[in-house]
Amino acid sequence: MGKKKETITIYDVAREAGVSMATVSRVVNGNPNVKPATRKKVLDVIRQLGYRPNAVARGLASKKTTTVGVVIPDISNTFYAELTRGIEDIATMYHYNIILSNSDLKKEKELELIETLLEKQVDGLLFLGGEVTDAHREIFSATAVPVVLAATRDEKKEWPSVTIDQIQAAKEATCILVHEGHEKIAYLGGPLTDSVNGYPRYLGYKEALEENGIPFEERLIRLGDYRYRSGYETMKDLLTSNKPVTAVFAASDEMAVGAIHAAQDMERKVPEEISVIGFENIPLSSQVRPLLSTVSVPMYDIGAVAMRLLTKYMNDEPVESGQVLLQYSVELRGSTKLKEWEETR
């Protein structure tokens, strides 16, 4: 029960067991070339001495840390938390640990974090959600550490990534509203300068209108920060302007729910008077009334697949394709009127 105490090393075990440290190393690492008898003896001594291998020393000697770095926008964001869970589960499965760090999507912070993770000699790097700029490419190129992008992608396709086809997904969601008969469809989203999520979703919305011959109207566009509050406020603003609006496509579930509440506060019924469809399918969407219709993004899977892909790169296993687009789906629930929707992709 005594605290502190001198660290006991592989050498102590070797001496105590009457073998060389190489042998101890072998049994610790499950090397089969050890006589069962001596293996048992070593194991006993290990237990008895309470020996715990030093992963840092091992890392220095073997040049492997069994640790991967994860740069994430914000762990308190449900979407990324779910994604991280996927990463962690697969990492655990392959005996890796993850060093997690929040970037808040700040480029400088991202680069700094990547640098730090590389210093810590991570065996691989997972970069989530942020935009891949030339500065990123430069640092990624200069290292031998494999990098996988998740919930974002590299325009130049130089790095592997796991995500969904956002434009297509946004387009499909908007189309549903069109098929419901709407023509005054508002778009509630994030900054268009956000090339990862903001712009693609906006683009999908726009394309859907075009394809259906519905005029695009600037005044039906409202930009916020994807959060609930901004959804509430942009929607209120929209309704206050008194322009006709019969449907809303929001680029995030939080905004969508905020929009629904704004509508309700202004005595507009959802979906009777206004249909709303969101994006992400975070738990919130099934924990509000009416239930939110939304584009279901396989968050957990994106994380899991990205991590799995990374293990392949780390072990030099062959990879079919580094550019993976996962399937999304559209969950039609209570905030829209249409109850079925044939797949058209």
Add this chain to the structure above:
Amino acid sequence: MGKKKETITIYDVAREAGVSMATVSRVVNGNPNVKPATRKKVLDVIRQLGYRPNAVARGLASKKTTTVGVVIPDISNTFYAELTRGIEDIATMYHYNIILSNSDLKKEKELELIETLLEKQVDGLLFLGGEVTDAHREIFSATAVPVVLAATRDEKKEWPSVTIDQIQAAKEATCILVHEGHEKIAYLGGPLTDSVNGYPRYLGYKEALEENGIPFEERLIRLGDYRYRSGYETMKDLLTSNKPVTAVFAASDEMAVGAIHAAQDMERKVPEEISVIGFENIPLSSQVRPLLSTVSVPMYDIGAVAMRLLTKYMNDEPVESGQVLLQYSVELRGSTKLKEWEETR
């Protein structure tokens, strides 16, 4: 732009700069005993060669990794995600990185993770949400690595912890319902075997009834798993039983919201016919209608304070008290009728 490449070490920098590696080490670590001129030269060579210090080697030599281990029940759980963000922010502030791992509150997994983190030579350990058993104490005692508990505590107070007074908080929440005039107050919670959250909250509920001379009724107790669905189902079950219920204290916000929806589905108005109060104050509680009244637990702060406390232990700084109880508050919103509540603690 070339990939891979040989690792460049402190030795290369030394040679190139015409100094010894000791000097390079000094400038890298900001040791002031270096002539400005040579410092500059070394810095130049570092930049030119793109030298990146190897934290693993440094860790082995210095016996410090500037990394802390975090054992968390489930990162995809909003409550813990928020807490983790607090941890990470403070960790970054003190130049630590965190290795995150999910335990799902499984004792065996917790112990395994702790063991792994210790092998990785973390400078400190943050243990969240789980119960501290003798097995935990044994391993904590055997290491020199400081441990801080967050959102849980050690009954024997042998280890520092940061949390809130759950019994008191639950009691206060229940009292609010009592003061609203309710006598048929249901309790929706988690397993009573959960000594960290389940039991204390249940106890607080019970104490509130006792103190107010309200008979405790077994049939008003429903146990689930803290999640939305279990809140919905236990509430439905409760209402179906047709026993009078005019208020509900739920041990989690998700359950509370689930309960509200169950009530609404059974044509009971909240808060007109049934008052509901939750616990945690996760974002969801302000993203539903009616807004959920709840016990606000300072999740972010618990994480931040715990991490700050850990830095003190890691640096052998004096600590006033290792047993910190943070303030909670009761947020009265739309799911209860009472609009004000004088502090009585």
Add this chain to the structure above:
DNA sequence: CTGTTAGCGCGTTCAG
């Protein structure tokens, strides 16, 4: 099957 011997990259005395 087992032991010996080199490093892995860096921090840290201790001289000078």
Add this chain to the structure above:
DNA sequence: CTGAACGCGCTAACAG
């Protein structure tokens, strides 16, 4: 102010 030398704890050839 600077350098030489040792060691952190372990893996990885290479012998035997």
